[in-house]
Amino acid sequence: MQYMSTRGRISGLDFKDAVMMGLADDGGLLLPQQIPALSRGDIAALTRMAYPDLAFRIISLFAGSIPAADLKHLIDRSYQAFDHDEVTPVVHKDGIYVLELFHGPTLAFKDVALQFLGNMFEYLLKERGAHMNILGATSGDTGSAAIYGVRGKQNINIFILHPHQRVSPIQELQMTTVTDPNVFNLAIRGTFDDGQRIVKEIFGDLAFKSRMALGAINSINWARVLAQVVYYFYAFGRVQRATSCEEVYFSVPTGNFGDIFAGYIAKRMGLPIRRLILATNENDILTRFINQGDYSTAQVVPTPSPSMDIQLASNFERYLFYLYGQNPGRVNDAMSRLAATGRLEFTAEELACVGRDFMAGSATRQETLDTIRAFHAATGYILDPHTAVGVKVGKELTGGEVPLVCLATAHPAKFGDAVREAIGQDPVLPPVFRDLDKKEKRCELIDADTGSVREYLQKNALA
Numbered sequence: 061m062q063y064m065s066t067r068g069r070i071s072g073l074d075f076k077d078a079v080m081m082g083l084a085d086d087g088g089l090l091l092p093q094q095i096p097a098l099s100r101g102d103i104a105a106l107t108r109m110a111y112p113d114l115a116f117r118i119i120s121l122f123a124g125s126i127p128a129a130d131l132k133h134l135i136d137r138s139y140q141a142f143d144h145d146e147v148t149p150v151v152h153k154d155g156i157y158v159l160e161l162f163h164g165p166t167l168a169f170k171d172v173a174l175q176f177l178g179n180m181f182e183y184l185l186k187e188r189g190a191h192m193n194i195l196g197a198t199s200g201d202t203g204s205a206a207i208y209g210v211r212g213k214q215n216i217n218i219f220i221l222h223p224h225q226r227v228s229p230i231q232e233l234q235m236t237t238v239t240d241p242n243v244f245n246l247a248i249r250g251t252f253d254d255g256q257r258i259v260k261e262i263f264g265d266l267a268f269k270s271r272m273a274l275g276a277i278n279s280i281n282w283a284r285v286l287a288q289v290v291y292y293f294y295a296f297g298r299v300q301r302a303t304s305c306e307e308v309y310f311s312v313p314t315g316n317f318g319d320i321f322a323g324y325i326a327k328r329m330g331l332p333i334r335r336l337i338l339a340t341n342e343n344d345i346l347t348r349f350i351n352q353g354d355y356s357t358a359q360v361v362p363t364p365s366p367s368m369d370i371q372l373a374s375n376f377e378r379y380l381f382y383l384y385g386q387n388p389g390r391v392n393d394a395m396s397r398l399a400a401t402g403r404l405e406f407t408a409e410e411l412a413c414v415g416r417d418f419m420a421g422s423a424t425r426q427e428t429l430d431t432i433r434a435f436h437a438a439t440g441y442i443l444d445p446h447t448a449v450g451v452k453v454g455k456e457l458t459g460g461e462v463p464l465v466c467l468a469t470a471h472p473a474k475f476g477d478a479v480r481e482a483i484g485q486d487p488v489l490p491p492v493f494r495d496l497d498k499k500e501k502r503c504e505l506i507d508a509d510t511g512s513v514r515e516y517l518q519k520n521a522l523a
């Protein structure tokens with residue numbers, strides 16, 4: 061399998077080089093040159109497998125340059141860090157299937173990919189006798205999952221930018237209480253979008269990227285998306301076994317468009333997904349795109365689901381590549397227009413194409429809290445606010461034609477304030493969160509400015 065960029069100036073990369081490159085050197089995002097097509101029979105066989113075996117089979121289709129035994133070992137090790145035998149179990153509540161993606165070390169779906177990517181980086185660096193400085197931006201969950209994926213690993217330093225006071229208190233503590241010498245937390249005076257822009261600008265300076273040996277852990281790294289494809293297959297198998305269904309809906313709480321893009325890849329591989337339901341909070345640029353063809357940026361609004369407080373979704377570029385008929389020229393034009401005007405427009409024909417794969421809706425602050433409250437009253441189960449956005453939109457847009465699977469992207473205890481406001485009680489704190497606030501913390505507050513981050517990297521990077 062070879063990889064190419066959405067901007068058309070990089071192609072023929074193997075999986076290992078694609079993982080190490082992160083953001084494509086032409087400013088685009090990397091994609092496989094072909095997406096493997098699976099038959100119904102292949103899918104039936106795959107979805108009967110245990111999670112690590114399924115992960116091995118799916119990831120192998122895209123990562124042929126890694127010897128099978130090594131890949132299997134990396135995957136098995138990654139999922140041993142989860143506290144549930146099934147890794148991503150599916151539970152049936154109130155007529156919907158909840159795909160629990162929060163059984164990893166930091167209790168959010170990011171662990172599924174970042175445990176794997178941390179181990180993969182370690183493996184590739186050892187093979188190359190090299191070191192790496194990871195630079196990433198987070199709206200709350202990627203940061204801690206990436207830190208837990210690489211803390212204490214040799215030859216890796218990690219630098220994570222998070223928006224100061226715009227992540228939940230637990231999310232902040234999960235990052236800042238990791239005091240391993242290879243971990244650097246930077247709170248920026250700005251939003252997640254500022255952090256993501258800074259990361260992309262720094263990666264765009266190829267001489268600096270090479271000199272600093274920069275690596276990416278955000279979903280700009282193809283390995284992130286790839287590892288997330290697996291749980292769509294897993295969940296489909298579990299739900300099909302329970303219902304004998306032919307198709308399912310997946311409702312996906314969405315911010316940076318990485319998770320739902322993984323679902324889109326699964327659908328292109330042949331997984332029978334009737335529609336992917338894109339669910340946003342009040343930062344609803346992607347919902348406006350799908351429903352009205354209005355992709356125009358607005359101010360970021362703080363919500364009870366802070367990890368989705370994003371305007372410019374990174375992976376949207378990957379989707380545009382397919383929407384534009386795999387034409388990099390059109391992607392380049394669109395990205396220039398977006399940078400210049402803050403908006404993109406779409407034809408009726410393009411929107412009809414979008415509608416064959418996606419439906420979309422959003423939830424206000426009040427609707428999110430009401431959903432947590434109603435779901436808890438009906439089932440005793442506590443949704444986290446991001447998951448609640450997906451449940452609200454999924455229920456609203458579907459009517460039981462085929463089973464609805466809602467991705468539960470984080471444990472509710474990460475967002476205690478929102479849960480308390482919704483149901484008047486605190487979610488039980490898992491042992492890993494207890495006494496976090498009493499631990500030593502390490503974090504620096506800096507301006508949301510590319511120069512300041514570059515300077516910090518120069519002083520603290522592994523050389």
Ligand SMILES: Cc1ncc(COP(=O)(O)O)c(C=O)c1O
Nearest residue numbers: 201315316317318319367446469
């Ligand atoms: C808990 C949670 N739910 C949903 C999302 C949205 O996922 P994505 O950014 O892949 O669209 C995020 C952030 O990425 C998150 O942390």
Ligand SMILES: N[C@@H](CCOP(=O)(O)O)C(=O)O
Nearest residue numbers: 198199200201202278279316
């Ligand atoms: N919600 C994310 C935002 C970054 O997304 P990523 O999937 O590109 O890493 C977060 O929690 O940081």
